[in-house]
Amino acid sequence: MPIFEPVSSEYNFCIVVMARKIAFIPEEKVSEAMNVFWSEGYTAASLSDLTEAMKINKSSLYNSIGDKHTLFKECLQAYYKMVEQDYFIAIRKGKDALEKLDNIIDKIIEVTIERKHTCLGIKSSFELAGEDKEVKGIIKAANEKTMAVIKSLIKEAQVHGDINAERSADIMSQFFFYSFSGLQQSFVIHDGKLVKNIGNELKAYLRS
Secondary structure, three states: OOOOOOOOOOOOOOEEEOOOOOOOOOHHHHHHHHHHHHHHOOOOOOOHHHHHHHHHOOOHHHHHHHHHHHHHHHHHHHHHHHHHHHHHHHHHOOHHHHHHHHHHHHHHHHHHHHHHHOHHHHHHHHHHHHHHHHHHHHHHHHHHHHHHHHHHHHHHHOOOOOOOOOOHHHHHHHHHHHHHHHHHHHHOHHHHHHHHHHHHHHHHHHHH
């Protein structure tokens, strides 16, 4: 059984607005808005930027999803579904728990270099989560879910003798997860070579 279930490519976002109308916003349009927030940040992304990327008018946005803040929450949820899929792909390829952890590191490095953006969750943490309880809740729930997966893999590797059983799986999972923030910052400031070197150090950390 996979730890993460694969994400369906068929889900749609929809909101009922007044009794007389139901409007649908397909996944691909939310993905376009997500890319705007991801690139520009929440504050800098204007409604015009968002509706232009989604190829809809403002009234369609209001009648389907609602305001900019509601759209952002939908986009953040969509982003974490994409990240969850990244983890699922990495875990599925591993033969044992330690290899699955290695694969997670490799996948994070791959998408960091390929997507050329700082994590939307990290960006939103600094921009909004300090004052916006709803956004903070979305980010916290997603992070805790991911750290729980990492912790379970660490504990499994400890049972098999691949990771020192005397080390705290809680602390290791938190360090492992939040190291990814440093990976992404390193790529933005430096280059892919440094990111790969840090990834190798993370793998050594698991075995130390």
